[in-house]
Amino acid sequence: MEKFKKIVxxxxxxxxxxxxxxxxxxxxxxxxxxxQGLGKHLFSYVRFNExxxxxxxxxxxxxxxxxxxxxxxxxxxxxxxxREHAVWALKDFGIKCLLGSEFADIFYNNCFKNGVLxxxxxxxxxxxxxxxxSSSETSELEIDLENQFIKTKENKTINFxxxxxxxxxxxxxxxxxxxxxxxxxxxxxxxxxxxxxxxWLGKKNG
Amino acid sequence: MSENKSxxxxxxxIWDHHVIDNIDDSNSLLYIDLHLVHEVTSPxxxxxxxxxxxxxxxxxxxxxxxxxxxxxINREKIEDELSKKQLEALEKNxxxxxxxxFPITDIRQGIVHIIGPEQGLTQPGMTIVCGDSHTSTHxxxxxxxxxxxxxxxxxxxxxxxxxxKPAKNxxxxxxxxxxxxxxxxxxILGLIGKIGTSGGTGxxxxxxxxxxxxxxxxxxxxxxxxxxxxxxxxxxIAPDQTTFDYIEGRNYAPKENWDEALKFWKNLPSxxxxxxxxxxxxxxxxxxxxxxxxxxxQDVCSIKGEVPNPNDEKDLNKKQSIINSLEYMGLTPxxxxxxxxxxxxxxxSCTNSRIEDLRAAAKIVKGKKVKIKAMVxxxxxxxxxxxxxxxxxxxxxxxxFEWRESGCSMCxxxxxxxxxxxxxxxxxxxxxxxxxxxxxxxxxxxxPIMAAAAAxxxxxxxxxxxx
Numbered sequence: 025m026e027k028f029k030k031i032v033x034x035x036x037x038x039x040x041x042x043x044x045x046x047x048x049x050x051x052x053x054x055x056x057x058x059x060q061g062l063g064k065h066l067f068s069y070v071r072f073n074e075x076x077x078x079x080x081x082x083x084x085x086x087x088x089x090x091x092x093x094x095x096x097x098x099x100x101x102x103x104x105x106x107r108e109h110a111v112w113a114l115k116d117f118g119i120k121c122l123l124g125s126e127f128a129d130i131f132y133n134n135c136f137k138n139g140v141l142x143x144x145x146x147x148x149x150x151x152x153x154x155x156x157x158s159s160s161e162t163s164e165l166e167i168d169l170e171n172q173f174i175k176t177k178e179n180k181t182i183n184f185x186x187x188x189x190x191x192x193x194x195x196x197x198x199x200x201x202x203x204x205x206x207x208x209x210x211x212x213x214x215x216x217x218x219x220x221x222x223x224w225l226g227k228k229n230g
Numbered sequence: 231m232s233e234n235k236s237x238x239x240x241x242x243x244i245w246d247h248h249v250i251d252n253i254d255d256s257n258s259l260l261y262i263d264l265h266l267v268h269e270v271t272s273p274x275x276x277x278x279x280x281x282x283x284x285x286x287x288x289x290x291x292x293x294x295x296x297x298x299x300x301x302x303i304n305r306e307k308i309e310d311e312l313s314k315k316q317l318e319a320l321e322k323n324x325x326x327x328x329x330x331x332f333p334i335t336d337i338r339q340g341i342v343h344i345i346g347p348e349q350g351l352t353q354p355g356m357t358i359v360c361g362d363s364h365t366s367t368h369x370x371x372x373x374x375x376x377x378x379x380x381x382x383x384x385x386x387x388x389x390x391x392x393x394x395k396p397a398k399n400x401x402x403x404x405x406x407x408x409x410x411x412x413x414x415x416x417x418i419l420g421l422i423g424k425i426g427t428s429g430g431t432g433x434x435x436x437x438x439x440x441x442x443x444x445x446x447x448x449x450x451x452x453x454x455x456x457x458x459x460x461x462x463x464x465x466x467i468a469p470d471q472t473t474f475d476y477i478e479g480r481n482y483a484p485k486e487n488w489d490e491a492l493k494f495w496k497n498l499p500s501x502x503x504x505x506x507x508x509x510x511x512x513x514x515x516x517x518x519x520x521x522x523x524x525x526x527x528q529d530v531c532s533i534k535g536e537v538p539n540p541n542d543e544k545d546l547n548k549k550q551s552i553i554n555s556l557e558y559m560g561l562t563p564x565x566x567x568x569x570x571x572x573x574x575x576x577x578x579s580c581t582n583s584r585i586e587d588l589r590a591a592a593k594i595v596k597g598k599k600v601k602i603k604a605m606v607x608x609x610x611x612x613x614x615x616x617x618x619x620x621x622x623x624x625x626x627x628x629x630x631f632e633w634r635e636s637g638c639s640m641c642x643x644x645x646x647x648x649x650x651x652x653x654x655x656x657x658x659x660x661x662x663x664x665x666x667x668x669x670x671x672x673x674x675x676x677x678p679i680m681a682a683a684a685a686x687x688x689x690x691x692x693x694x695x696x697x
Binding site for chain 1 (some may be wrong): 249388391427547665
């Protein structure tokens with residue numbers, strides 16, 4: 025997995041609450057067997073008009089935010105379907121970091137599996153950031169994961185919290201599976217023990 | 231979650247049984263007993279597995295079925311090339327890795343969350359995962375069941391485990407008697423209306439109270455199914471005699487070890503005095519049939535209610551959200567919900583496509599005619615077969631319903647079953663998100679009997695006048 029250490033990029037405010045993963049990537053775009061190329065469908069139902077042209081009102085279509093790498097989100101972003109395609113689409117579009125007061129659980133997990141950093145901040149901090157990035161001169165933010173801060177163009181810093189193991193995974197770009205496979209012996213022992221304790225589990229046709 | 235805690239919740243017990251290693255306070259390696267797989271969220275996982283030359287650790291604990299993307303008519307030849315490719319990928323992946331697979335030609339094919347319980351795969355005390363958020367359905371059996379992303383699907387395929395952060399315990403007591411015309415769907419919609427779509431975030435919700443105890447397994451599944459719509463990681467209901475009676479004799483249910491399993495299951499319910507981080511009570515005596523008016527499951531009220539006015543909402547974000555919802559839904563504040571005309575009715579989905587749902591809906595439509603396009607999509611081939619045995623298909627067809635083959639269908643509109651822009655549908659599914667049933671489509675979530683009543687009258691209707 026790609027490492028995440030520090031990024032500098034444009035941050036776009038998308039403050040709508042309860043943005044669900046169907047809105048991030050509608051089901052019709054899930055008929056794929058690849059992780060790639062989903063960025064063109066990101067938010068497709070609200071990003072494009074009926075005729076396929078860009079909806080100028082949509083935040084990521086506004087010239088100031090076209091090349092955003094950071095999305096500042098409303099409460100409960102990523103709710104609904106577990107589709108990891110939502111993170112793949114964001115990442116393919118160029119979004120590497122999300123800020124918000126609350127993320128839905130499965131979406132939050134999915135971000136970390138793809139080198140995308142979701143940062144949880146108090147509502148008032150989010151509001152402050154939205155004010156700052158609303159001006160084109162100051163819409164760029166620096167995100168430093170190692171030192172856990174966000175820096176604005178005017179050199180104000182805002183600290184953030186993150187669970188140590190999630191931070192480490194992103195910094196190292198660790199593949200969870202190889203880490204778990206190192207515990208193969210423990211898994212073997214658990215399974216052997218389980219076979220004795222719960223003999224009815226994992227049997228075909230009873 | 232500590233071992234020395236004397237009184238444990240049902241969740242604590244299942245968690246403790248499955249911890250292989252506590253990596254730190256916020257991260258444990260959990261064993262997964264059952265992994266359900268479907269065609270949409272698995273191809274990338276299998277592909278990565280191949281690239282890294284890894285194998286499926288426990289093919290016997292992995293079951294696959296196509297459901298999201300399958301047509302519900304003319305299944306002999308799949309026209310959509312992309313859908314076909316995804317179905318072929320699942321078939322190849324299950325064959326290559328030796329995983330049990332129920333293809334669309336198999337009577338056991340159906341929505342993954344319908345067939346797990348139907349086959350007896352879903353059992354109390356298990357950990358169950360699937361690359362699908364409605365995996366919470368299986369919590370109705372007292373199993374810890376939750377949806378995961380594709381990277382986690384790959385992790386489970388390769389290791390039969392998952393890294394997990396412990397959840398917080400929440401108990402919701404649903405007390406009282408369900409009045410005539412009230413179903414499990416109304417209970418869960420009413421509850422989501424109360425706690426909101428992120429009310430359960432970070433928590434596993436255990437549903438308790440006499441209303442839950444009196445529910446059938448099918449009703450309990452409807453409740454747990456929509457836990458995710460309350461933001462919860464999972465829903466749980468303590469296993470009891472209703473649970474055991476449902477499981478006994480099913481294909482994959484314990485047979486020679488039945489008594490042993492039963493003894494274990496009976497010890498699973500939460501201990502007296504077990505602590506919950508959060509507790510809530512919902513009195514259901516006065517609950518009326520529920521219907522959503524907006525684009526989030528929390529946008530819900532009684533069928534006797536009206537479309538809300540955003541000006542009554544003080545919170546600016548919420549107010550804006552209501553304005554957006556009403557604009558999308560094409561609704562005016564103050565409109566009586568019963569006056570809202572419909573274009574379609576959909577009875578189906580992992581929330582409401584089991585045999586009891588179809589029986590209840592058929593009872594309402596019997597001898598009547600639909601005024602709008604309406605379809606029934608049974609949850610599985612076996613549900614369809616049972617319904618046909620009972621003559622329910624005839625009742626639906628004579629009333630003018632389309633009688634389809636099983637799949638997710640218009641719950642998420644991945645196949646050809648979808649709304650056109652601006653079309654309005656009363657649906658027994660679980661999500662009324664923008665575009666969920668097709669771009670520009672407008673969804674009102676209701677119970678199966680409310681959907682049946684709506685099909686007959688052509689507008690949102692209080693089903694109680696038909697009972």
